[in-house]
Amino acid sequence: MILPEEFDVIVLGAGIAGLSVADAVLQSGKSCVIIDPKKPGGGASGAPALLINPAAGRRAKKAWMAEKSFDIISSHLLYIHQQTRSPFFEENGILRPALTEEIASDFKRSITKYNWNEGWLEWIDKENFSQRFPYIGNHHGGLMVKKAITVYGDSFLRNYSKILSKKYLRTVYGQYPTLFKYKDKWLVDLGGGAEYEAGVVVDATGYQQIQSDYWKFLPLHPVKGQLATYYFREPLNIKTSLSSLGYMAVSSIRSRQISVESTYEHHFEDLKPTPQASAFLQKKLEKNLPGLLGRSSGCRQWASVRITLPDKMPVIGPHPEQPGLFIIGALGSKGMLHGRMAAFQLIRQIYEGIPADKEISISRFL
Numbered sequence: 157m158i159l160p161e162e163f164d165v166i167v168l169g170a171g172i173a174g175l176s177v178a179d180a181v182l183q184s185g186k187s188c189v190i191i192d193p194k195k196p197g198g199g200a201s202g203a204p205a206l207l208i209n210p211a212a213g214r215r216a217k218k219a220w221m222a223e224k225s226f227d228i229i230s231s232h233l234l235y236i237h238q239q240t241r242s243p244f245f246e247e248n249g250i251l252r253p254a255l256t257e258e259i260a261s262d263f264k265r266s267i268t269k270y271n272w273n274e275g276w277l278e279w280i281d282k283e284n285f286s287q288r289f290p291y292i293g294n295h296h297g298g299l300m301v302k303k304a305i306t307v308y309g310d311s312f313l314r315n316y317s318k319i320l321s322k323k324y325l326r327t328v329y330g331q332y333p334t335l336f337k338y339k340d341k342w343l344v345d346l347g348g349g350a351e352y353e354a355g356v357v358v359d360a361t362g363y364q365q366i367q368s369d370y371w372k373f374l375p376l377h378p379v380k381g382q383l384a385t386y387y388f389r390e391p392l393n394i395k396t397s398l399s400s401l402g403y404m405a406v407s408s409i410r411s412r413q414i415s416v417e418s419t420y421e422h423h424f425e426d427l428k429p430t431p432q433a434s435a436f437l438q439k440k441l442e443k444n445l446p447g448l449l450g451r452s453s454g455c456r457q458w459a460s461v462r463i464t465l466p467d468k469m470p471v472i473g474p475h476p477e478q479p480g481l482f483i484i485g486a487l488g489s490k491g492m493l494h495g496r497m498a499a500f501q502l503i504r505q506i507y508e509g510i511p512a513d514k515e516i517s518i519s520r521f522l
């Protein structure tokens with residue numbers, strides 16, 4: 157009989173949450189295996205394009221711990237880029253056209269209401285907005301979120317995983333793990349008997365957490381979203397991503413494409429892209445950037461599920477009845493902004509006993 161290989165921590169799921177947890181584990185001098193039935197970025201974090209937008213939501217409310225989380229993720233993206241030389245992100249800002257007078261008032265209010273750092277937000281009135289961004293359709297002025305990043309999730313996470321495996325992270329991709337408990341250890345079976353064991357397991361499986369019996373007591377809610385990437389023969393003359401009922405991601409590093417996203421299905425049968433959502437995204441592109449669609453040479457659809465809690469905040473912490481089992485999840489629409497910070501808080505809680513911030517702690521549901 158072959159004995160299971162021992163690690164300090166088993167991480168399930170190689171999205172932004174799982175890879176960040178594995179990174180934090182290695183940084184605290186512990187050993188770690190990460191397991192994913194797909195590949196890094198096989199879930200929602202692997203979106204072809206995502207925005208790191210600290211002024212999200214209809215009213216451009218400042219995100220929780222916006223400055224700190226933004227610093228943490230932006231310096232990390234830069235680090236992975238420097239290690240791999242792979243271009244997968246750009247800090248190119250986000251433009252938020254105000255589609256109604258009411259939204260325009262909310263945006264203007266956001267600037268004074270939320271105590272933003274100098275230079276993060278700029279309100280642009282209707283006339284100036286039309287002059288500076290003549291390609292944008294109907295608007296009542298708009299907000300420029302200057303501290304914002306466009307990131308290609310699939311490419312980022314692939315590179316992130318590569319860097320971590322050079323630092324002795326064991327990666328197991330493409331095999332479905334079954335988790336079970338034996339005495340005071342957690343074991344993972346990949347189909348031929350127990351392969352790995354650890355005292356600590358972190359569940360970072362995203363949408364899978366909703367199906368898990370362990371987390372039934374959490375009011376996790378799935379929202380399916382679809383993203384259409386349109387390709388062009390010529391570079392687009394649009395430098396800044398847009399956020400307007402979903403988003404439109406562009407950057408100079410992939411200047412011949414635009415990814416149009418919207419997350420809107422609360423009840424869905426399967427996880428694949430649908431023709432209805434494709435038609436909706438096409439209309440959205442036409443409405444916001446009139447004339448662009450006709451120049452496109454092709455389009456690819458992608459769909460996935462993000463998980464939220466009623467308070468729209470992440471959750472991290474121990475299972476109340478299963479010693480050694482932890483969760484990081486419900487990253488909602490700000491997974492890229494908050495994922496890394498939440499992961500490091502979780503590992504500090506496990507190994508240094510530093511309690512997580514109450515806003516994201518699992519204790520708020522116990």
Ligand SMILES: Cc1cc2nc3c(=O)[nH]c(=O)nc-3n(C[C@H](O)[C@H](O)[C@H](O)COP(=O)(O)OP(=O)(O)OC[C@H]3O[C@@H](n4cnc5c(N)ncnc54)[C@H](O)[C@@H]3O)c2cc1C
Pocket residue numbers: 168169170171172173174191192193194195196197198199200201202203205206207208209333360361362363364379380381382383403417418419459460461462463484485486487488489490491492493495
């Ligand atoms: C259409 C769409 C657009 C989005 N846009 C943005 C955006 O612009 N900005 C932003 O910040 N966020 C955005 N999000 C949200 C963001 O993607 C999520 O908050 C974030 O990806 C969640 O990360 P995660 O690591 O928790 O989950 P995931 O990225 O889903 O990772 C979970 C991983 O677990 C794996 N897994 C599943 N079952 C198991 C199992 N049994 N064992 C082991 N592994 C398993 C999966 O294969 C997957 O790789 C978007 C989401 C969607 C759906």
